[in-house]
Amino acid sequence: MMNRRDPSLRAEGIRFAYPSLAPGAPSPWVLDGLDLALRPGEWLAVMGASDAGKTTLCLLLAGLAPHLTGGTMEGRVLVAGKDTRQHPPPALADRVGLLFQEPDAQLFNPSVEAEIAWGLENLGLPPAEIGARVEEMLGLFHLEAVRHRPPASLSGGEKKRTALAAILAMRPAFLILDEPLGGLDPVGRREVLSALEALRRNHDVAILMTESDPEAVVAFADRVAVLHRGRLVAQDSPRALFRRAAEMAAWGVAVPQIARLAAALNRRLGTDFGFLTVEEALPQLSALPRGQDASARDGEPSVEAEPDSAPDVPALQVRGLEFRYDAARPVLRGLDLDVPQGQFVAIVGANGSGKTTLAKQFNGLLRPRRGVVRVEGRDVADHSIGEMARRVGFLFQHPEQQIFSTTVRREVAFGPRNLGLPPAEVEARVRAALNRFDLSAVAEEPPAILSYGLRRRVTLASLAAQDPPILILDEPTVGLDAAGRAETFAWLTELHAQGRTILLISHDMALVAAHARRVIVLHRGRILADGPPATVFGDSDLLARASLEPPPVAVLARLLGLPPHCLTVDAFCAAFIRGIGGKVPR
Amino acid sequence: MPMSQTFDLYLPGDSWLHRLDPRAKLWMTGLAVLVGLLFRSVAVLGGLLLIAHVALLTAGVPFVRLGRLWRRLFPLLLMILLLQPLFSPGGTVLFGVGPVRVTVGGILIGLSFALRVAALAFAVAALLLTTESSTLVRGLVKLGLPYPWGLTVGLAIRYLPTTYGLFVAIKEAQQARGWIVGQGSLLRRARSYAPILAATIIAALRLSDQLGLALAARGLGYPARRTVLHDIRFSRADWWAVVLSSLAFGVLLFFPK
Numbered sequence: 001m002m003n004r005r006d007p008s009l010r011a012e013g014i015r016f017a018y019p020s021l022a023p024g025a026p027s028p029w030v031l032d033g034l035d036l037a038l039r040p041g042e043w044l045a046v047m048g049a050s051d052a053g054k055t056t057l058c059l060l061l062a063g064l065a066p067h068l069t070g071g072t073m074e075g076r077v078l079v080a081g082k083d084t085r086q087h088p089p090p091a092l093a094d095r096v097g098l099l100f101q102e103p104d105a106q107l108f109n110p111s112v113e114a115e116i117a118w119g120l121e122n123l124g125l126p127p128a129e130i131g132a133r134v135e136e137m138l139g140l141f142h143l144e145a146v147r148h149r150p151p152a153s154l155s156g157g158e159k160k161r162t163a164l165a166a167i168l169a170m171r172p173a174f175l176i177l178d179e180p181l182g183g184l185d186p187v188g189r190r191e192v193l194s195a196l197e198a199l200r201r202n203h204d205v206a207i208l209m210t211e212s213d214p215e216a217v218v219a220f221a222d223r224v225a226v227l228h229r230g231r232l233v234a235q236d237s238p239r240a241l242f243r244r245a246a247e248m249a250a251w252g253v254a255v256p257q258i259a260r261l262a263a264a265l266n267r268r269l270g271t272d273f274g275f276l277t278v279e280e281a282l283p284q285l286s287a288l289p290r291g292q293d294a295s296a297r298d299g300e301p302s303v304e305a306e307p308d309s310a311p312d313v314p315a316l317q318v319r320g321l322e323f324r325y326d327a328a329r330p331v332l333r334g335l336d337l338d339v340p341q342g343q344f345v346a347i348v349g350a351n352g353s354g355k356t357t358l359a360k361q362f363n364g365l366l367r368p369r370r371g372v373v374r375v376e377g378r379d380v381a382d383h384s385i386g387e388m389a390r391r392v393g394f395l396f397q398h399p400e401q402q403i404f405s406t407t408v409r410r411e412v413a414f415g416p417r418n419l420g421l422p423p424a425e426v427e428a429r430v431r432a433a434l435n436r437f438d439l440s441a442v443a444e445e446p447p448a449i450l451s452y453g454l455r456r457r458v459t460l461a462s463l464a465a466q467d468p469p470i471l472i473l474d475e476p477t478v479g480l481d482a483a484g485r486a487e488t489f490a491w492l493t494e495l496h497a498q499g500r501t502i503l504l505i506s507h508d509m510a511l512v513a514a515h516a517r518r519v520i521v522l523h524r525g526r527i528l529a530d531g532p533p534a535t536v537f538g539d540s541d542l543l544a545r546a547s548l549e550p551p552p553v554a555v556l557a558r559l560l561g562l563p564p565h566c567l568t569v570d571a572f573c574a575a576f577i578r579g580i581g582g583k584v585p586r
Numbered sequence: 587m588p589m590s591q592t593f594d595l596y597l598p599g600d601s602w603l604h605r606l607d608p609r610a611k612l613w614m615t616g617l618a619v620l621v622g623l624l625f626r627s628v629a630v631l632g633g634l635l636l637i638a639h640v641a642l643l644t645a646g647v648p649f650v651r652l653g654r655l656w657r658r659l660f661p662l663l664l665m666i667l668l669l670q671p672l673f674s675p676g677g678t679v680l681f682g683v684g685p686v687r688v689t690v691g692g693i694l695i696g697l698s699f700a701l702r703v704a705a706l707a708f709a710v711a712a713l714l715l716t717t718e719s720s721t722l723v724r725g726l727v728k729l730g731l732p733y734p735w736g737l738t739v740g741l742a743i744r745y746l747p748t749t750y751g752l753f754v755a756i757k758e759a760q761q762a763r764g765w766i767v768g769q770g771s772l773l774r775r776a777r778s779y780a781p782i783l784a785a786t787i788i789a790a791l792r793l794s795d796q797l798g799l800a801l802a803a804r805g806l807g808y809p810a811r812r813t814v815l816h817d818i819r820f821s822r823a824d825w826w827a828v829v830l831s832s833l834a835f836g837v838l839l840f841f842p843k
Contacts, residue, residue: 064799093805105796106804108744110720117815124810131815152747166804365758389764401752401792402759404785414781418764448788466763 006081009038009061009096009174009206013075016053016060021449027072030056032230034075038174038208043200045217045238046210048227049252050453050481054210055101057227058178061208062098063089080173094123096174097167101182103159107151112143112162115151119170137165140202141195155351157188161195168203175199177209181216183478185351185507187547196220212481214242214256215552218276226251242276254482257510257552257569264573269584278556285560290579313377315341315470315501316362320371323357331357333525335371339503341469344496346504346516346533350547353522355505356397359472362503363388375470390419393468397475399459400452408450408458409434409443415466426465433465436491453484460491470501477508489515510551513537513567521546538564595714602823603645603716608725610824611713614831618709621835622702625843628694631701638708645716652708659707663700670696719743724818733812741797749790756785 014034020027030053038044038061048054059065063084066073077084079095100106109115116137120130138144141161146154151162160180167175180196181189193216199205200220211217217224217238224241226234228251234241241248242259249255255263258281262273275281316339323332331354339345347355360366361373364385373380375391393415396402405411412433416426434440437457442450447458456479463471473492477485489511496502506512512519512533519536521529523546529536536542537550538558550558550567557566562579566572603611621634642652670692677691713722720740727736760782761767767778 059799062803064803068799068802088807089802090805090807091809093803093808098799098803100796100800100803102793102796104748105793106800108741108797108800110718110740110744114720114815119804121813121815122805122808122810124808124813127813127815127817130813134815152744170805360758363762365761384766385761386764386766389762392762394759394762396755396759396762398755399759401789402756402785404756404781404788414765415763418766462763 006078007040007173008078009080009208010078011036011057011061011075012078014057014060014077015072015074016056016065017072018056019070030230031060034227034230034232036225036232038206040173040206041204043207043220043222044209045221045224046208046227047212047214047217047224047253048210048481049483050479051229051451052227052252053230054227055178058098058176058208058210060084061174062096062176063087063092064098090122093119093172094170095172096176097170097172099160099163099167099175099177099180101179103156103163104152106163106166107159110150111148112151112154112165113138113147115162116166116169119166123170133169133171137169140168140198141165155188156184157191160184160188160192164192164195164199168199168205173206175205175207177207177211179210179212181211181213185547186549187350193219212254214254214259215277218242218256226253228252239274239276243274249482252481252483254485258556261553261556261569261572264569265576268573268577271584278552278559281556282559285556285576288580288584290581313341314338314374315343315376316503317374317377318358318361318371319374321358321361321368321373322370323354323361323366323368331525332361332368335525335527337520337527337530339501341376341501342496342499343518344492344502344504344516345518345520346506346512347520347522348506348509348512348546348548349522349528352524353546354525355522356474358522359394359474359503359505362470362472363392363394386418389415389466389468391468391470393463393466393471395459395463395471395473395476397478399476400455403447403455403458406446407444408439408447408461411447411458412439412461412465415462419466429465429467433461436464437461452479453481456480456484457487460488464491468500470503471495472503472505474505475507476504477506477511485511509537509549510553510568513551513554521548533567534563534565537567595711596718597647597651597715599646599716601645601716603641603712605823606827607818607820607824608717608721609729609818609820610827611717612722612725612729613828615709615713617831617835619706621838622706622709625838625841626695626698626702627842628698628701630838630841631698631705634705635701635708638705638712641712642708642715645712647715651715655707655711659704663704666700666703667696670699721818724814728818734806737806745793745797748793749786752789752793753782753786756789757782760785 012035014031015029016031017027017029046054046057056065059069060077063077063079065071067089079092082092084092107115109118113134116134117130120133138147141164143158143161143165146158151159154162181192184192221238224236224238225232226241233251242255245255245260245263256276258278259276261281262275265271266273273284275284316337318335318337321332321335322330324330335358347358349355357366361368362375362380364380364383367381375388380388403411405414409430413426413430416429434443437460439457439461442454447455450458476488480488492502493515504512504516516533519531519533520527521536521542528546529539529542537554540550540558543550553569553572554567557572562572562575566575618634618638621630625631639652671688672686672692674692674695676695677689680688680690682688723736723740727733757767765778765781767782768775769778
């Protein structure tokens with residue numbers, strides 16, 4: 001059965017544990033009895049919650065673990081018959097390629113061209129051959145224009161394409177992509193998706209990708225394997241798996257929004273829809289006879305008419321704000337903005353539109369070149385960052401990188417202690433925050449050794465303990481799995497209900513559409529649009545101009561002529577079912 | 587991000603100096619550094635400084651860039667010019683304040699010291715402003731430096747800005763949590779950086795762990811003799827540069843130090 005000529009990439013009975021961090025402490029199995037085969041030419045997606053062991057699986061399949069990571073391994077991995085234990089990682093480099101999540105850690109050459117050539121130089125190929133392959137990759141991934149640029153200066157999408165080109169140039173039989181779309185803005189996402197499309201069309205390489213974005217999985221994967229706590233719990237076609245919405249949710253795996261819509265309609269109408277994309281759903285749904293007035297505005301919820309009891313002083317106020325890092329590149333070009341207290345506002349826009357730069361004005365990390373920024377009526381210019389920290393809480397991108405304390409408890413106490421609160425108050429807040437985020441069990445452990453998901457929770461607890469009246473969150477859901485995203489937004493909803501003002505910066509349009517009461521579109525340092533989600537997401541020209549994509553359900557609603565507030569699965573269902581008269585004709 | 591530029595001094599271009607082989611440039615810079623260290627003569631050091639400027643300007647390096655370097659050097663040069671005469675007396679006394687005497691010889695020594703520092707700085711700048719760090723490393727590897735060492739130097743240069751970017755992001759995040767950075771007494775100020783440095787080191791270690799994996803995954807240490815796409819070649823111009831600079835150095839050795 002273990003044929004030495006077997007051309008696939010095969011994991012047999014894999015168990016793996018990282019080296020123990022504290023002497024004597026047992027180290028848990030990250031992968032716990034796993035069999036998997038990647039056959040030549042197939043495209044397999046591995047999905048799972050953030051602590052499921054996806055990245056570890058990638059490292060094992062590429063032969064990097066346990067050689068370079070240390071740790072205990074049972075079972076074996078065969079790369080086309082070669083046991084990775086007997087072949088050190090560099091010797092497998094021409095057979096199996098790995099695209100890492102973190103672009104900065106894999107782009108280390110002075111130019112894009114040199115980056116692609118580097119691996120080929122290691123293989124000792126003749127320069128003419130290297131040159132030819134570099135040209136081929138530059139063409140395939142549309143990188144000709146940036147070939148001489150240092151990779152560090154590229155956009156997120158360009159970086160991922162460069163890293164992909166550098167690996168594919170080595171012509172591996174197996175390509176492993178660890179979250180290829182992770183952390184990209186909508187523009188970068190589209191770039192990488194079309195790069196993957198080019199890869200699929202032009203290259204006969206077997207691909208295993210871990211991906212938390214279900215829409216991408218639907219677009220590419222022949223087969224999906226679900227990893228849950230180190231074990232494979234399901235393997236099937238995307239269509240079959242995404243119909244098992246309840247199980248997928250229990251495993252922490254996101255399901256395409258359109259598949260969730262199918263499930264919701266099936267539940268309420270007793271239908272048997274199995275569509276996964278807008279293109280599949282449109283003919284099936286428009287075939288149902290609908291009443292004349294499906295687009296009537298009667299059922300529109302009244303959420304937009306928020307109680308106007310907000311106090312007179314706005315939480316955040318901006319007048320004529322201009323900012324630039326250097327003279328050649330103005331970042332903010334004259335902004336005016338009022339955010340009433342207690343509002344839940346989302347700022348959306350492509351990378352470089354000025355979102356983070358704007359957010360940093362509200363606690364004085366950046367100071368305006370012109371104009372005024374006021375927080376609760378106070379001019380930020382007159383206050384230090386430390387003073388502003390009492391009023392404005394901030395969650396930066398990659399908050400898990402900012403952790404430094406020796407225990408989780410101290411990390412969470414850092415903020416409230418800096419505010420000079422009395423010790424009893426600090427302790428009470430810390431205890432409440434640890435409980436809220438279910439961290440009490442690890443309170444005395446060093447946060448640096450916790451899993452990614454837990455470290456993210458520590459950062460949320462830290463912000464909760466600081467308990468500011470205004471919260472600014474910069475891409476809080478990047479890198480989070482379905483459960484983590486739901487948890488973050490449940491907390492934000494709680495805070496909103498308590499009257500906190502929330503300013504959310506996010507590319508996650510489905511979440512923005514579902515939670516924010518107001519959406520501000522930034523484009524090249526100016527406000528392009530400002531209004532309730534239904535208005536903003538209903539304007540496709542506007543979104544295209546700002547390089548944004550509405551959530552799939554909103555696209556489908558527009559194509560079906562449903563009212564513009566149908567931005568979520570629930571709103572869509574309600575309006576659609578009303579439109580067809582409450583039931584499906586037999 | 588404002589700090590996305592590299593720490594590399596390199597100014598892209600295609601001048602005669604850019605086109606010279608890095609080994610030839612290393613040789614010339616080495617000779618210039620030797621001259622700078624061996625000679626105290628104001629004329630020789632001044633000449634060296636002039637040559638470095640001519641080389642930089644003919645290589646298309648803009649005045650502004652040279653001005654910036656001068657501004658950076660200025661405090662150091664001023665300190666040498668002011669303090670050196672006080673500590674190395676000699677020759678005619680110009681004036682004295684208490685036990686301190688300012689002499690003509692002291693001023694001359696100060697001038698030669700300042701010129702030496704400036705000449706060395708500009709000689710090295712002529713190399714770094716016209717040679718990409720990777721090309722320099724490639725030259726060093728060709729001269730016998732083992733490839734992993736050369737790679738290490740290249741990686742250090744590459745990841746300086748990344749690490750600095752991490753440091754800035756972490757500092758801002760800590761400040762936003764009410765941590766006050768860089769205020770108060772020297773000790774307080776130094777201490778205020780402790781949590782920022784701790785987080786930066788943890789993040790940098792994670793990054794370097796991943797980098798190690800990426801290097802192996804792309805075949806560093808593959809059992810084959812490493813080749814290079816664009817190899818550097820010693821051309822006739824490089825030989826001329828080496829020969830002429832060596833001759834000039836040889837002649838100079840006959841002059842008084």
